[in-house]
Amino acid sequence: xPREDSTSLAALLSAPSELTDPGSSKTAIxxxxxxxxxxxxxxxxxxxxxxxxxxxxxLTTCRDAVxxxxxxxxxxxxxxxxxxxxxxxxxxxRHLISRxxxxxxxxxxxxxxxxxxxxxxxxxxxxxxxxxxRAGLNLKRAWTAINDLDSAxxxxxxxxxxxxxGYLTACPTNLGTAMRASAMMHLPALVISNQMEKVxxxxxxxxxxxxxxxxxxxxxxxxxxxxxxQTTLGEAEEVILKRLGSVLQSIVEHEVNARARLLEADAGKxxxxxxxxxxxxxxxxxxxxxxxxxLLSLLRxxxxxxxxxxxxxxxxxxxxxxxxxxxxxxxxxxxxxxAQRDALRAVRLRAEFASFPRPxxxxxxxxxxx
Amino acid sequence: xxxxxxxxxxxxxxTVHLTQIVNNKVHKVDLCEAxxxxxxxxxxxxxxxxxxxxxxxxxxxxxPPTPGTRCPRCGYTPVEFKKHGRLGCPACYExxxxxxxxxxxxMHSGVTHAGKVPARSLERKSLYDRLTKLELDLTEAxxxxxxxxAARARDEINQVKQSFHPDAP
Numbered sequence: 001x002p003r004e005d006s007t008s009l010a011a012l013l014s015a016p017s018e019l020t021d022p023g024s025s026k027t028a029i030x031x032x033x034x035x036x037x038x039x040x041x042x043x044x045x046x047x048x049x050x051x052x053x054x055x056x057x058x059l060t061t062c063r064d065a066v067x068x069x070x071x072x073x074x075x076x077x078x079x080x081x082x083x084x085x086x087x088x089x090x091x092x093x094r095h096l097i098s099r100x101x102x103x104x105x106x107x108x109x110x111x112x113x114x115x116x117x118x119x120x121x122x123x124x125x126x127x128x129x130x131x132x133x134r135a136g137l138n139l140k141r142a143w144t145a146i147n148d149l150d151s152a153x154x155x156x157x158x159x160x161x162x163x164x165x166g167y168l169t170a171c172p173t174n175l176g177t178a179m180r181a182s183a184m185m186h187l188p189a190l191v192i193s194n195q196m197e198k199v200x201x202x203x204x205x206x207x208x209x210x211x212x213x214x215x216x217x218x219x220x221x222x223x224x225x226x227x228x229x230q231t232t233l234g235e236a237e238e239v240i241l242k243r244l245g246s247v248l249q250s251i252v253e254h255e256v257n258a259r260a261r262l263l264e265a266d267a268g269k270x271x272x273x274x275x276x277x278x279x280x281x282x283x284x285x286x287x288x289x290x291x292x293x294x295l296l297s298l299l300r301x302x303x304x305x306x307x308x309x310x311x312x313x314x315x316x317x318x319x320x321x322x323x324x325x326x327x328x329x330x331x332x333x334x335x336x337x338x339a340q341r342d343a344l345r346a347v348r349l350r351a352e353f354a355s356f357p358r359p360x361x362x363x364x365x366x367x368x369x370x
Numbered sequence: 371x372x373x374x375x376x377x378x379x380x381x382x383x384x385t386v387h388l389t390q391i392v393n394n395k396v397h398k399v400d401l402c403e404a405x406x407x408x409x410x411x412x413x414x415x416x417x418x419x420x421x422x423x424x425x426x427x428x429x430x431x432x433x434p435p436t437p438g439t440r441c442p443r444c445g446y447t448p449v450e451f452k453k454h455g456r457l458g459c460p461a462c463y464e465x466x467x468x469x470x471x472x473x474x475x476x477m478h479s480g481v482t483h484a485g486k487v488p489a490r491s492l493e494r495k496s497l498y499d500r501l502t503k504l505e506l507d508l509t510e511a512x513x514x515x516x517x518x519x520a521a522r523a524r525d526e527i528n529q530v531k532q533s534f535h536p537d538a539p
Contacts, residue, residue, distance in 0.1 A: 040460055042491075045444045049458040125456070147486070158491045160460030166483030168460040172470055173477055177485035207479060234480015 006077050009087045013330075017094075017116035018135045028304040029252045030137035031184040031224065031317065034095065035146050038126040038169045038178035039153070040160040046170035047107075047123040055107025055123050062122045065156035066111045071118060071149050080108040086335060089326030095133060100124055118149060125170050126178075128153075137183060137248060139241045147237075166233060176233030181241055183248050188223040188301045189258035190251075192270075196225075199251060207231055208247050222293030222320060227251065259305070271361050274302040281353045286339075287346045292323045307359040319352060377402035441465040501530050 005011045040046060044058055059079075066072050080088065080101060088102035097110050101124045108123045121129040130153070132146040160168040166176035174180075190196050200210045211226045227248060229240050262270050277298035280287075287295075300316045302308050321327060328344050329335050336344070375384040377400060384400035440447055446458025448469055457463065463470060474481045504527045511520035 042460060043443075045446075045459040046457065048454065048456050049444060049446060049450075150486075151490070154488050154490045158494060159488045161488050161491060162463060162483070163487075164482055165463060166485060167488075168463055170456045172457070172473060175474070176478065176480075176483045179485070231478040233474060233478035234482060234484060236485040239484075 006074065007082065008076075009078075009083070009090065012076050012112065012116070013090070015114060015116070018133070028313075029186055029255055030248065031135070031186055032095075033134045033136065033138050033142045033181075033183050034131060035139070035142045035179060035181045036129055036131040037146060037150055038167065038174050039128040039130060039150070039157075040168060040170070041127050042158045042160045044127065047104075047125065047127060048170060050107075050123075052106050058127050059107050059109050059122050061157070062120070062128055063109065063111065065153055066120055068156055069149065069152050071145075071152065072111060072113055072120075074114050075118075076110075076112040076114075078110050078112075080104055080110070081106055086326055086330055089324075090330055093321055093324040093326045096131075097121055098124060098129070101129075117145070126174070137252075139181060139183075139245050139248075142181070143237065143241055174232050176231075177235070177237050177240065179232055179237055179240065180228050181244055182226045182228030183244075185225050185227060185248070185251060185255075186223060186297065186300060187225055187251070187255050188297050189262050190255050191223040192273075193258050193262060195254070195258060199254060203227060203247060203251070204230075206243065206247050208244060221290045222297040224293075224297070224320070259301075263305070270305075271307070271359070274298050274305075274307060275359055275361070278302070278353070278356070278359055281349050282356070283350070284346045286342045287323075287349060288338075288342050289323065289325060289345070292345055292349060293320065296320055296323070302359055307361060308357055312356065315352065315356075319349070323349065375400045377405050379405045439465065497530055497533060501527065504530065 041058060041061060044050065045054055047055055047058070050058065063077065066075070078091075080097075083091070088097070091097040091110070092099055092102050094116070096112055096116065096119045098121065101108055101110065101121050104123065108121075110122065111120045112118070117133055119131045119133070121131070130146060130150060132142050132149070134142045134145075162168055167174075167178040169175055169178050187196065187199075190199055196210075203210050207230050209228050209230045211228070212221065212224070227244070229244050232240075235243075277295040281295050281299065296316050296319055299308065300313065303310060303313045303316065322331070323345055325338075325341055328341055328348065331348075332344055376382070377384045380402060382402040382404070385403050386401040386406040441458055441462045442465060443461035444459040446462050446465075448466060451457060451462075451466060451469065457466070457470070471481070504523050508520055508523040508527065511517070511523055
């Protein structure tokens with residue numbers, strides 16, 4: 001029997017979303033902004049300590065409350081236990097659930113708004129992890145959206161709160177605002193010119209954290225990094241966001257400068273890198289996820305530098321998600337091993353890049369003039 | 371190689387070495403592969419060293435847990451907190467205040483909340499508290515045959531109930 005629309009992952013994948021749709025990728029360096037709030041219901045044990053029946057009760061309570069929010073009208077509603085391995089992986093790759101939630105036992109669920117802008121995880125580390133995702137750099141807009149959703153939710157749920165410690169969370173590192181705001185940034189020039197370590201250190205000093213695309217420990221594959229606030233207690237949300245915003249702005253400036261310096265020092269070398277990436281994407285027969293990410297990243301840089309048309313950026317951003325193992329296997333309708341995936345990925349990318357415009361490298365490298 | 375670094379958690383040879391600066395303090399942790407995996411160092415969900423330091427109780431200034439205390443609401447113990455770095459329920463923050471609060475200064479940029487307040491939740495709570503008190507007053511007044519006080523309490527109860535459901539007739 002086909003699943004109901006609201007619990008069908010296929011329906012979610014075919015629904016339009018800001019992150020995978022053309023027209024959304026207007027920002028060159030910041031791919032997306034994300035804010036998440038942790039909330040717990042007063043008088044109940046945190047998910048990690050709650051008994052299975054209590055977890056189920058929280059899931060029902062939270063689902064009922066979320067169902068009453070106008071922002072969550074016709075939302076997708078998944079119980080983690082009803083999802084297959086691949087389906088969970090897809091939600092992780094789309095940043096709609098955490099890996100922790102995907103591995104959790106009974107009583108865990110997620111509610112995702114139609115446009116996939118909001119995702120509410122139930123019984124992850126806290127009763128509720130409310131998240132908003134927006135394309136590009138837009139902390140203010142993201143904050144307004146999630147603040148409104150949180151206030152609407154509060155009409156129906158009593159949140160655990162202390163006047164001195166703020167929102168009470170399972171882990172003391174999230175106390176206070178219980179807010180983690182982050183931006184996903186594409187920083188290829190800082191990586192190529194070996195400046196990332198310096199940036200990470202400076203960002204740390206300012207109370208922010210830098211992670212790879214899929215969190216700490218994941219490498220800088222695709223030169224994509226997440227920058228987020230480290231601390232949550234002692235400052236108001238707006239203050240944290242303002243500080244994060246200025247850190248992000250300064251990283252953007254550093255990346256822009258690094259690009260300019262790379263072009264100034266040896267444009268030919270940079271153009272060669274991008275041209276080779278283009279060639280490999282069109283002609284390879286085996287591509288690991290990491291290599292694909294790096295090649296796509298170089299093409300994205302090429303678009304930013306005007307070597308390819310600007311409207312191709314959304315294709316690259318979509319492929320950065322769809323070339324991930326879960327999405328690839330789902331499109332193929334079945335699990336397969338890493339070697340088969342590498343072949344599949346190459347087939348997919350060859351097809352996508354067969355008609356991709358050639359790089360327009362206007363001024364040949366200076367050395368060739370003579 | 372003489373004296374290879376040992377894992378901070380289990381003393382096997384460490385292969386994962388982490389450095390993170392939290393609030394201008396450098397923290398270093400050495401882990402074996404199994405512990406790194408178990409502690410989610412490779413977890414994309416958002417691993418932070420502060421978190422790990424907390425779990426391993428390497429955080430300086432953290433008071434040792436007082437044995438024998440339990441959260442009166444959920445039964446959680448300081449031993450469990452030490453082991454998982456998580457608390458059992460919201461009430462644990464009060465039960466283990468002496469244990470948790472000294473850690474906060476190292477972990478955060480302040481120790482007092484300065485952000486959003488769930489105004490509606492708090493309003494409901496204060497109404498609920500008031501209702502409980504009035505109901506108690508009412509019972510007392512009836513018991514001691516102070517009927518005027520009882521009538522006043524009853525009227526106030528109705529008023530409070532009205533503000534819970536302002537739309538009700």
